[in-house]
Amino acid sequence: MSGLKLGDLIFDPRRVVYIPSLKAVVCSGLLDALKVSIVDGLRAVLERVDAVIEDHRPESLVILGSFTQDSALRGLMRRWGKRTKIHLVADSIDSDARDLAETLGAEVHHELVWGQYRFVTQSSEQDAELQLFTVIGKPNYSVRVGRRPFGGMKLAVFLK
Numbered sequence: 001m002s003g004l005k006l007g008d009l010i011f012d013p014r015r016v017v018y019i020p021s022l023k024a025v026v027c028s029g030l031l032d033a034l035k036v037s038i039v040d041g042l043r044a045v046l047e048r049v050d051a052v053i054e055d056h057r058p059e060s061l062v063i064l065g066s067f068t069q070d071s072a073l074r075g076l077m078r079r080w081g082k083r084t085k086i087h088l089v090a091d092s093i094d095s096d097a098r099d100l101a102e103t104l105g106a107e108v109h110h111e112l113v114w115g116q117y118r119f120v121t122q123s124s125e126q127d128a129e130l131q132l133f134t135v136i137g138k139p140n141y142s143v144r145v146g147r148r149p150f151g152g153m154k155l156a157v158f159l160k
């Protein structure tokens with residue numbers, strides 16, 4: 001496995017973050033990427049995610065970004081949901097899409113706090129201060145590192 005290691009985070013060059021302590025791969029915008037056609041690069045996205053899952057063998061896949069009730073969600077669950085637990089994190093969630101995702105076996109979150117990590121799609125400086133790493137999916141893809149989630153150093157990353 002290659003990539004930049006920062007504490008417990010591994011920034012994989014295939015545009016994902018791997019967290020060994022959680023046995024989780026984190027990516028952003030995957031459902032949007034699965035909506036493109038084969039001609040526009042769908043095959044490359046599928047192969048990249050397959051390779052990430054094969055290399056890291058995660059127990060969970062955390063996907064940051066919006067989602068709707070459509071074939072991309074069904075395809076994601078069919079392809080990777082059998083091998084990994086899928087956590088969808090979105091700032092706004094349609095109730096029909098939530099019901100479908102939960103029926104297919106995914107967990108749906110507005111914000112996911114897991115161990116010392118907090119996963120969101122956009123940063124809000126108004127949130128409670130906790131001793132967490134915050135992984136942000138949009139509008140600017142970044143990881144904030146420091147003793148507090150809203151202080152320290154903000155690193156732009158390559159999640160989309």
